[in-house]
Amino acid sequence: MTYAKTTVFTEEQQQLARIAKALAHPARVAIVQLLAAKKTCISGDIAAELPLSRTTVSQHLQELKALDLIRGEIDGLTVCYCLNIKLLQQVNQQFTTFFVEATANEPCGPDAGCAC
Amino acid sequence: MTYAKTTVFTEEQQQLARIAKALAHPARVAIVQLLAAKKTCISGDIAAELPLSRTTVSQHLQELKALDLIRGEIDGLTVCYCLNIKLLQQVNQQFTTFFVEATANEPCGPDAGCAC
């Protein structure tokens, strides 16, 4: 067996992994859900809803913002974070494609060189 | 402002985050795609396709296996990893629901107490 490393990760794979990473913490999932529910969008209120310190929540917000999944608008003294709906729709499409392709066929079998 | 921490992360949020974490590395995304493409399913061949050592790939495989996203079947000297199609379909549904809910409404606005 040759063990040639033919593949480097594609931009597509890296992009999917990046977004997955952004959602890889329950706090960040919760933040997106909070914003979607329109319950609030103000930084401090978000922190108040989560069992974490304001500092930590701010850090999670920055992570989501770094990927442009949310955007912050300064409104006087407070900051309002809004979902980037368009990007989320795009990302939704990427995940859907990934999962559909992953679940399209029965896996393995003789084609792949195994008996299962 | 009271800063009462009313919410602890729900099982749903934790589940989504867990799966997202599993896909939060391009190598693991690539592994799922490789298995889906039926190109191969044998541990060593998977490692040969990726720009990582066999040890590291094995580690990534164990992570996917721990969440039951893939299953390993020993076939003599080799081990064949197969996608858990049913679980992937379930997960697909979870992600879809999450994204649909996140993108259903225009975010923010006066309801949420901000001006954007």
Add this chain to the structure above:
DNA sequence: ATAGTATGTCGTATATTTACGACATACATC
């Protein structure tokens, strides 16, 4: 101007992830 409030950043401690060589195990083949 002064005081108070909301927010982000810095510093830092701890935990987790990532990566890989070395080793152990288990099967196949000679």
Add this chain to the structure above:
DNA sequence: GATGTATGTCGTAAATATACGACATACTAT
């Protein structure tokens, strides 16, 4: 049985993520 091969685990080093108190900044209100 001895040898070779495929795989997983162990130990460990380095990088990254998580969490939070303390501080700095910027705006509001008195």
